[in-house]
Amino acid sequence: xxxxxxxxxxxxxxxxxxxxxxxxxxxxxxxxxxxxxxxxxxxxxxxxxxxxxxxxxxxxxxxxxxxxxxxxxxxxxxxxxxxxxxxxxxxxxxxxxxxxxxxxxxxxxxx
Amino acid sequence: xxxxxxxxxxxxxxxxxxxxxxxxxxxxxxxxxxxxxxxxxxxxxxxxxxxxxxxxxxxxxxxxxxxxxxxxxxxxxxxxxxxxxxxxxxxxxxxxxxxxxxxxxxxxxxxxxxxxxxxxxxxxxxxxxxxxxxxxxxxxxxxxxxxxxxxxxxxxxxxxxxxxxxxxxxxxxxxxxxxxxxxxxxxxxxxxxxxxxxxxxxxxxxxxxxxxxxxxxxxxxxxxxxxxxxxxxxxxxxxxxxxxxxxxxxxxxxxxxxxxxxxxxxxxxxxxxxxxxxxxxxxxxxxxxxxxxxxxxxxxxxxxxxxxxxxxxxxxxxxxxxxxxxxx
Numbered sequence: 001x002x003x004x005x006x007x008x009x010x011x012x013x014x015x016x017x018x019x020x021x022x023x024x025x026x027x028x029x030x031x032x033x034x035x036x037x038x039x040x041x042x043x044x045x046x047x048x049x050x051x052x053x054x055x056x057x058x059x060x061x062x063x064x065x066x067x068x069x070x071x072x073x074x075x076x077x078x079x080x081x082x083x084x085x086x087x088x089x090x091x092x093x094x095x096x097x098x099x100x101x102x103x104x105x106x107x108x109x110x111x
Numbered sequence: 112x113x114x115x116x117x118x119x120x121x122x123x124x125x126x127x128x129x130x131x132x133x134x135x136x137x138x139x140x141x142x143x144x145x146x147x148x149x150x151x152x153x154x155x156x157x158x159x160x161x162x163x164x165x166x167x168x169x170x171x172x173x174x175x176x177x178x179x180x181x182x183x184x185x186x187x188x189x190x191x192x193x194x195x196x197x198x199x200x201x202x203x204x205x206x207x208x209x210x211x212x213x214x215x216x217x218x219x220x221x222x223x224x225x226x227x228x229x230x231x232x233x234x235x236x237x238x239x240x241x242x243x244x245x246x247x248x249x250x251x252x253x254x255x256x257x258x259x260x261x262x263x264x265x266x267x268x269x270x271x272x273x274x275x276x277x278x279x280x281x282x283x284x285x286x287x288x289x290x291x292x293x294x295x296x297x298x299x300x301x302x303x304x305x306x307x308x309x310x311x312x313x314x315x316x317x318x319x320x321x322x323x324x325x326x327x328x329x330x331x332x333x334x335x336x337x338x339x340x341x342x343x344x345x346x347x348x349x350x351x352x353x354x355x356x357x358x359x360x361x362x363x364x365x366x367x368x369x370x371x372x373x374x375x376x377x378x379x380x381x382x383x384x385x386x387x388x389x390x391x392x393x394x395x396x397x398x399x400x401x402x403x404x405x406x407x408x409x410x411x412x413x414x415x416x417x418x419x420x421x422x423x424x425x426x427x428x429x430x431x432x433x434x435x436x437x438x439x
Contacts (some may be wrong), residue, residue, distance in 0.1 A: 031141035047155055048141050049162025052134055056166070060178040074137045 016046050016054040018093075021063065021078060021086040028067050028077035031055070058082070115146035122156070125163025127170040172433050173426065181368070184437040188371045191434030193358035195378050196248075198427035200354040202385055203241065204347075205416040205423075208322035209392055210234045211315035212413075216406030218305040218312060226398040227407050233391035235306055240384045248377045249357075256364050268363045275356025281349035282318055289342055290317035321347045324412035368439040378431035385424050392417050 023029060023037045031051060039045050046054075055076060058064045063082035067075040078086070104110045113121070119142035123135055145155060169175035172191030178184045213222075213231045222228045256272055259265055290313030305312060321343045325332045332340070366374070396409045396417060 031137055032144050035141070035145075047158035048138065048145055049155075049158040049160070051141070052138050053162050053165055056130075056134065056169075057176045060176050060180075060183060062179045072136050073140045 016050050017058055017063075018086070018089050019044065019046065020051070020054055020058060021082055021089070024064060024076060024078045025083070025086060028075040030069075030071075030073035030075045032073060034076075115143045115150070118146050119143045122159045122163075125160050126166045129170055130166045171430075173429050174433070177436055177438060179438070181439060185366070185368065185371060185439045188375065188434045188437035188439050189362050189364075189366060191430045191437070192371075192374050192378060193361045195381070195427050195430040195434065196358050196361060197354055198423040198430060199241075199245075199381060199385070200350065202388075202420050202423040202427065204319055204350060205322055205419050206234070206385075206388055206392065207238070207315050208319035209413055209416055210238055211312055211319060212406055213395070214305060214307050214312040215316055218309055219406070222407045224398065227395055230391045230395035230398070231306060234388055234395075237384050237388040237391065241381060241388070244377050244381050244384065248374055248381075251370055251373070252361060252364060252366065255366055255370065256360050259364060265363075268360060271356050271359035271363060273356070274352050275360060278349045278351070278353025278356055282346065282353060285342055285346055285349065286314045286318040288317075289320060289339065290314045317342075318346065318350075322412070322416065324410055371434075371437075371439045375431070375435040378427075378434055382424065382428045382431050385420075385427065389417065389420050389424055392420065 019038045019042055020034060023034050023041070029037060031048070035046055035048075035051060055064070059066065059076070061081075062079055063085055064076045065079050067077055069075055116139070119139045122142060123131060123139055126135070126138075142159070145152075149155065165174065170190060171194045172187050172189070173194055175187070178187055210231075213227070214235065216222065217231065222231065256268060260269055260272065290310065320339070323343065325335070335343075392413075396413060402408060
């Protein structure tokens, strides 16, 4: 599966999935640390049910993997496919942001 | 109410066993921390409940992303096939009741309208195709289960097989016993005008005796012989055992990728066939040309039955789609 198509089947979980991948980009984290990190950089609190649904899907797709741990809180880390998928996803979002900002500047005079 | 940990454990029960085994501990940790920070949150409770329902549907092979690992994909495909077999059983249980009513009516005299005759022909043809598909699907699975059991102990697979065989035995014995006692269904020399052999019609009628509008009329039901009442209550339980045993065996047997692909193709054909049966049933219902009191006259139980069949078909199609999409 190509990286830019990897999140196609995620539906309403594509948003949380992107946030999780972005959070894991700087290292492995467990569920609670993910929630706190996403809240700090995105201002969104991902609810526990949504977080684990997205984690299960990402793991099934091979985009993240669980790290061996003796702790009850199991950390997850990004795989190579996951990193490529995040790159493709963020590139697509940046293209949308660039176009939107350019049009706002042209049409509304907003920088 | 309890502390955060007790509340977290209660919420965890919304998730299926396999999910709890994999994620339960860490999810409880996260929930406990979240509950300690925000003791009351209806949105969180709703989110966990919704997540649990989605996890249960995924566990049943009815939704979710396709796992990329072949081992997990096979588990997903088997779960989808098991769900499909449950839906097909519900469909055939209700559809069989409607069909047997029509073919038993035909034992006495052919339907007076072309619409009812065509609908009954179509239902009979599709029942035949569905029976053939069920046989084609069951034989290789039964062979796989039998060879696995012959290799050595497999307690859970053996239990599922025993449940299936017990349900099947009760359905066959009960269906034969009560079918033979009903006039006009093959036990009489003048019952020769039917569309199908009288014994087949009688067996189908007796097997689906519990799908009856008499449940809504307790006074009429009280006049039934005790043995027949017992069978009406027992046969759905036996059918449930049969289906649960078959579905569990499908989930637990290590079906090969080739067999899974074959079963997936059969599942797709079965869905199309069930759709034709449902269409014929709806056409018969819409016609409403037979006079009240005739066996060809549809009643409220048939309307409800067709609605249940439509729902079962919808879920079966979803299960078949998921099962076929799995990269086994």
